Amino acid sequence: MLTETPIGLYCAAGDFHIDPWGAAPRALITHAHGDHARAGSQAYLCADACLPLLRQRFGADVPVQGQPYGEPLTLGGVRVSFHPAGHILGSAQIRIEGDDGVWVLSGDYKRAADPTCAPFEPVRCDTFITESTFGLPIYRWDPAADVVADIVAWWHANRAQGLASLLFCYTIGKAQRLLAELAAITDDRVLVHGMVQPMTEVYRAAGVRMLPTETLVERPRGTSMAGELVLAPPSARGTPWMRRLGALSDGLTSGLMRVRGVRRQRSYDRGFVLSDHADWPALIDTVRETGATRVLTTHGHAEPLARHLADLGLDTGVLRTAWDDERGADDRE
Ligand SMILES: [Zn+2]
Numbered sequence: 001m002l003t004e005t006p007i008g009l010y011c012a013a014g015d016f017h018i019d020p021w022g023a024a025p026r027a028l029i030t031h032a033h034g035d036h037a038r039a040g041s042q043a044y045l046c047a048d049a050c051l052p053l054l055r056q057r058f059g060a061d062v063p064v065q066g067q068p069y070g071e072p073l074t075l076g077g078v079r080v081s082f083h084p085a086g087h088i089l090g091s092a093q094i095r096i097e098g099d100d101g102v103w104v105l106s107g108d109y110k111r112a113a114d115p116t117c118a119p120f121e122p123v124r125c126d127t128f129i130t131e132s133t134f135g136l137p138i139y140r141w142d143p144a145a146d147v148v149a150d151i152v153a154w155w156h157a158n159r160a161q162g163l164a165s166l167l168f169c170y171t172i173g174k175a176q177r178l179l180a181e182l183a184a185i186t187d188d189r190v191l192v193h194g195m196v197q198p199m200t201e202v203y204r205a206a207g208v209r210m211l212p213t214e215t216l217v218e219r220p221r222g223t224s225m226a227g228e229l230v231l232a233p234p235s236a237r238g239t240p241w242m243r244r245l246g247a248l249s250d251g252l253t254s255g256l257m258r259v260r261g262v263r264r265q266r267s268y269d270r271g272f273v274l275s276d277h278a279d280w281p282a283l284i285d286t287v288r289e290t291g292a293t294r295v296l297t298t299h300g301h302a303e304p305l306a307r308h309l310a311d312l313g314l315d316t317g318v319l320r321t322a323w324d325d326e327r328g329a330d331d332r333e
């Protein structure tokens with residue numbers, strides 16, 4: 001049903017690509033992260049809830065069509081539908097039904113609750129293509145509420161010392177999840193980098209309840225940032241933008257922070273293990289819940305996960321993606 005091409009997975013029966021990394025006539029998009037939603041295709045189709053994020057990313061001139069979760073549409077000789085993936089706002093698994101049975105491509109997903117998006121919905125299928133970003137047994141997540149409580153404790157301890165707390169996180173999804181989780185604990189306003197604000201406004205317009213935010217440039221010059229919590233993308237680290245913050249402590253939220261060597265190597269003051277991807281037990285459980293007899297792994301630690309699933313008696317394979325080469329195996333959204 002799906003074959004690998006130089007620009008990504010292609011469905012010949014429906015004549016579309018999924019998350020292509022090159023220009024395609026028609027692209028079905030699982031979610032708005034940059035390694036999945038690439039510019040350059042002629043037309044895009046995504047879940048309804050993903051639409052405003054793609055508009056923000058691509059601009060209003062690019063043809064993007066939305067489809068409600070669970071409502072099938074016919075493309076050529078296949079029936080296609082989008083189902084919640086629980087990864088970020090609008091993230092979807094794509095179900096394809098045709099002569100070759102039912103295939104589901106997970107996109108990125110997680111099973112933990114997230115107040116910013118619809119929860120993952122297991123979909124029965126014959127062939128399941130699962131992401132494997134954290135496809136190693138070392139990756140196991142603590143409850144998000146515990147991690148967020150740790151973040152607040154760190155922030156308040158920094159405040160007591162007159163330091164700003166600079167927390168690095170991805171600008172789509174992680175930042176808004178933090179702002180939503182924090183709203184259960186505090187009413188304080190949070191400062192954000194200019195790259196975080198536009199996507200946060202999209203989430204707000206979608207009805208996601210989050211703490212109030214303000215960018216640094218909105219604050220009068222010379223205002224002290226001591227005691228503030230500031231969210232910024234990892235790319236802002238070490239840039240002149242940081243100077244306005246004064247004395248600070250910094251941290252990173254990522255599943256990667258589970259690995260001590262990575263924490264040390266990246267030398268953040270603090271690492272908070274909070275991921276929008278499924279951990280190892282969730283990957284295995286999810287594969288079981290789909291009932292699939294054939295599982296293809298992609299995006300991250302694809303080989304170890306495929307090996308483990310083969311040991312469980314499943315027919316397995318590995319799909320390669322462009323970003324397997326261009327980015328570190330773990331550095332993905
Ligand atoms: Zn991804």
Ligand SMILES: [Zn+2]
Pocket residue numbers: 031033087108333
């Ligand atoms: Zn993603």
